[in-house]
Amino acid sequence: MTSHLGLMVVFAAMTSAVFAVIAKETVRDQLRAGLRLFAAFVGGAFILGWLMYFIPL
């Protein structure tokens, strides 16, 4: 896979899973925290991407 978006999503999923499992004790809390982190990773990347799009470099 060479898609930048795809690789970013895979990275975000793996990192979120580890962070959530470290931070939370029950499976339910881990799933909730993991999904929230994943959304923050991907959403943050989109927001930063669009902000950089408007910077003339």
Next chain:
Amino acid sequence: MPAGVDAATVRRSPFLLILLAWLVPGAGHFTLGKRQKAYVFAGVLPVMFICGLLLQGRLFPFVPGDPLVALASLANVMAGVPYLVARLFGAGDGVPTAITYEYGNTFMIAAGLLNTLVMIDAFDVFKGRK
């Protein structure tokens, strides 16, 4: 686990626990009875490291004169057995011209750093802080 070293011995020795947690991602938590967490760490971290290798990432050499490369090298080492196996088989030369080179580096460095966090978490569990 090495011969003659059982789970009870590891549970008494923080040094053995940390060593085990470094070598096999999740093994520290497994020994401490946190099996669900251990399975996630053992599944995700080696896969993340292997993804880095498949993406043509590089295992950095330890160069004390170049602090960023030295830190990247330490992060690679913290991945444990996946790092040792990759070194043993001569993998991780890296292809700087590959479009996924930087992604590969990021995956392998992050796998090592996350395993370091997992080791610290195992130590906290050992000490009864969690």
